[in-house]
Amino acid sequence: MHDIRAIRDNPDAFDNDLKRRGLEPLSAELIALDEARKAAVSAAQANQERRNALAKEIGGAKKAKDEARAAALMAEVAALKEAGPGLETAQAEAGKALDARLAAIPNRPKADVPEGADEHGNVLYRSHASTRERLGEGKEHFEIGEALGLMDFETAAKLSGSRFVVLKGRLARLERALGQFMLDLHTQEHGYTEVAPPIMVRDEAMFGTAQLPKFEDDQFAVLDGEALRGASASEQPRRWLVPTAEVPLTNLVRESILREEELPLRFTALTPCFRAEAGAAGRDTRGMLRQHQFNKVELVSITTPEASADEHERMLTSAEAVLKKLDLPYRVMTLCTGDMGFASQKTYDIEVWVPGQKTYREISSCSVCGDFQARRMQARYRGKDGKPAYVHTLNGSGVAVGRALIAVLENYQNPDGSVTIPSVLAPYMGGLNRIEGPR
Incomplete structure (x- = not known):
């Protein structure tokens, strides 16, 4: 399995190693998959952070006896909760897509390995x-x-x-x-x-x-x-x-x-x-x-x-x-x-x-x-x-x-x-x- 961080740090070196294996460049595809994974992680985290923040706001609204605001905040929490499982699924699927692609790529050859087709x-x-x-x-x-x-x-x-x-x-x-x-x-x-x-x-x-x-x-x-x-x-x-x-x-x-x-x-x-x-x-x-x-x-x-x-x-x-x-x-x-x-x-x-x-x-x-x-x-x-x-x-x-x-x-x-x-x-x-x- 390859390290996506190493690929992001030096995509040209990764593609050159794959070329020695007779493969087309793959770093751009892998980085795009990683970006999608990061976006899915961020969306799930933002959802959870907003829910945590709303919980405090709801407590404050109730303490101030602002029932209308508390109700509005609780409705927003309900919507976030409903969206949560979908965001978690998207995060898991994005991670699996990246891992599956990384798992299908052969190891990088050492520099002293001779080049050849067969x-x-x-x-x-x-x-x-x-x-x-x-x-x-x-x-x-x-x-x-x-x-x-x-x-x-x-x-x-x-x-x-x-x-x-x-x-x-x-x-x-x-x-x-x-x-x-x-x-x-x-x-x-x-x-x-x-x-x-x-x-x-x-x-x-x-x-x-x-x-x-x-x-x-x-x-x-x-x-x-x-x-x-x-x-x-x-x-x-x-x-x-x-x-x-x-x-x-x-x-x-x-x-x-x-x-x-x-x-x-x-x-x-x-x-x-x-x-x-x-x-x-x-x-x-x-x-x-x-x-x-x-x-x-x-x-x-x-x-x-x-x-x-x-x-x-x-x-x-x-x-x-x-x-x-x-x-x-x-x-x-x-x-x-x-x-x-x-x-x-x-x-x-x-x-x-x-x-x-x-x-x-x-x-x-x-x-x-x-x-x-x-x-x-x-x-x-x-x-x-x-x-x-x-x-x-x-x-x-x-x-x-x-x-x-x-x-x-x-x-x-x-x-x-x-x-x-x-x-x-x-x-x-x-x-x-x-x-x-x-x-």
Whole structure:
């Protein structure tokens, strides 16, 4: 959510930032909406002030036994009272109109974010080679998993439809091992606090992290059995399956004022994630790259404005550590203005090499959001001056477990169809160092 006062103070800077995002100038429209809101507030206040003043005048008229004047004043009060609800409604609607418009506008990019229209404008930040020889090509993960008899898309489709998978045996254990390894790394070495959050959240939480209202079509909403049997679904409160643990983790500080000495707060969680993939028709239809349900380890930081840039680099390094320990080749891209997310000020994407597709694919996004989400959540801290100020929020994948599984299968595949298990995962696999079949 944007600060209308900052827009009023420097409308040209706001419009220039939107232009970098490929949007038309909006400051004039927003300022006009704010003027309408202010006018509505003033009208409601003037009504109440006049009523208060009249109450004193009526008392004076009655004391002076001026019944005619008292009656005239009381008639004016009655008219003001009658107009009051309409003025209050106009004030509320003007405020909602401004808030709704502000909520629909993406975050302003940082000055060092490269300009571009789409992913072709992204810029290489750094790259990392594995100690093992990088495979230039190979089988895709679904070919490997199906040949092992441990990855079943056909049965998953019978159960749930497309974009789901059933993992079995040692492949299911490998996915579990990856998630546990990531959690242990981030909690034991990177200072994140593990959280087991709800994976169903309310509208307010989704709005706070900016999944709503703009990205409603990409989400899964759920209703309880009573709602389905009773009144129409539109009349029932919704809960949302989380698209990422960013939603509950970031909202842990909603509607609160933290102490500065508490910051930074760093949270991590391993949860199922659910995405409708409404805009992904025809993309990555085979395999596990783009699923409706997947597991992910999320990283969230809550910090001060002064520390958020350094925290962003720290979060990126934490996510990179996962791939380094798995000995996977990857690169880090700085996303351009046309490719970064709605709530982001700046985003790094980590892309892992997948030899089956002979390309790099995203496995983590690490974003700094400034106070954009904090304003939507009313999440603040009290600084040394004693005044409340909005926190800065950051989020990143640390990393997507399903995509890590894909990367391991493709980069550690052997000519005989088996898959070598990265040495760092051996303690989580009971000492097993190779997957050879459906056990």
